[in-house]
Amino acid sequence: MPGAPLSLPERDEIARALIENPTVAWAVIGRIVERHPTTIACEVLGHGGRDRYRPATAHRCAERARSRCRHCVLETPGPLRERVTAELRLGRSPYAIHADLSVEAAEAVCVETIYASVCAGVLDVSARDCLRMRRPRRRGRQARHPNRRPVLANISQRSPAVGDRSELGHWEADQIIGKANRSAMLCLTELVTRYSILVTMPEGYSAEAMVAGLVDGLDRVPAHLLRSITFDQGSEWADWAIIANNYKIKVWFCDPHSPWQRGQIENLNRQWRWWFPRGTDLAGITPAAADHAATIINGQHRRLLDHHSPAALYAVATVQ
Numbered sequence: 001m002p003g004a005p006l007s008l009p010e011r012d013e014i015a016r017a018l019i020e021n022p023t024v025a026w027a028v029i030g031r032i033v034e035r036h037p038t039t040i041a042c043e044v045l046g047h048g049g050r051d052r053y054r055p056a057t058a059h060r061c062a063e064r065a066r067s068r069c070r071h072c073v074l075e076t077p078g079p080l081r082e083r084v085t086a087e088l089r090l091g092r093s094p095y096a097i098h099a100d101l102s103v104e105a106a107e108a109v110c111v112e113t114i115y116a117s118v119c120a121g122v123l124d125v126s127a128r129d130c131l132r133m134r135r136p137r138r139r140g141r142q143a144r145h146p147n148r149r150p151v152l153a154n155i156s157q158r159s160p161a162v163g164d165r166s167e168l169g170h171w172e173a174d175q176i177i178g179k180a181n182r183s184a185m186l187c188l189t190e191l192v193t194r195y196s197i198l199v200t201m202p203e204g205y206s207a208e209a210m211v212a213g214l215v216d217g218l219d220r221v222p223a224h225l226l227r228s229i230t231f232d233q234g235s236e237w238a239d240w241a242i243i244a245n246n247y248k249i250k251v252w253f254c255d256p257h258s259p260w261q262r263g264q265i266e267n268l269n270r271q272w273r274w275w276f277p278r279g280t281d282l283a284g285i286t287p288a289a290a291d292h293a294a295t296i297i298n299g300q301h302r303r304l305l306d307h308h309s310p311a312a313l314y315a316v317a318t319v320q
Contacts, residue, residue, distance in 0.1 A: 006035070014029055018044070088125050097109075098110060098114065158228065169190070169224065171190055171228070173265065184209075186201055190310075192313075193317055198290040198294045199213045199287075203283075214243050228249060230253070231262075232254045232262065275293040
């Protein structure tokens with residue numbers, strides 16, 4: 001079920017973005033107009049492409065197309081409808097039915113048409129009886145692919161001093177998740193000293209809980225060691241502006257689906273998992289137990305630190 005159609009102001013924004021940068025990514029335009037990148041790509045490529053896209057013309061074409069009366073091919077009783085219904089009852093997927101019809105050069109029907117007909121009640125079979133997900137209703141495309149995030153400060157914009165670890169006070173943050181996704185622990189690590197802080201979050205990792213955990217962790221850090229913090233693009237960091245404003249700290253975000261760009265915290269998470277294996281109910285972990293694990297990890301001498309421990313280097317940094 002599609003979302004609301006693009007409006008003329010949204011099409012004007014798309015055209016303006018293409019004029020400013022003809023090679024701009026669909027995802028960038030999508031963040032500007034708060035639409036999924038696929039919606040932007042279909043809109044532009046379906047109305048002349050990047051070089052010939054005109055918002056007014058595209059809007060008129062879309063209005064005319066939307067006004068045309070369309071009937072689903074499976075609404076009409078006949079052999080095609082009977083065959084599709086029968087194969088759905090046998091447990092065959094909509095894509096398999098579509099593929100067979102295409103190979104046999106029979107009357108064509110696309111996969112989306114079969115899904116839409118089942119969910120609309122056009123066929124004599126319910127979604128619960130034949131579809132794998134067994135949902136009685138379909139979610140809209142915009143609901144399945146939400147794109148309501150603001151444009152975030154990208155990790156590529158960080159100062160070179162962060163990447164080459166020549167300046168103290170730059171942190172990475174992540175969380176490890178407990179049993180059934182009901183509890184979590186917040187992990188913070190400083191990039192130069194490799195010092196780590198572990199905060200228990202028994203109530204889970206919602207945006208509100210994450211702010212409370214960050215406050216707990218960052219309050220342990222001297223002000224001169226709070227320069228920046230880097231997150232991935234998880235929804236749990238949605239209230240990052242509260243932290244940025246309260247602590248006067250710069251906030252950076254990895255690219256979508258690229259948490260590996262915070263390599264230090266990802267590697268550290270594997271160490272935490274030795275102490276708190278997957279499937280552990282982290283709600284039962286006390287702050288004392290979390291601090292004990294952090295003390296052991298911070299106290300270990302490391303070759304990359306010239307055989308110093310993170311705790312020793314951090315202790316020196318705190319008094320500078």
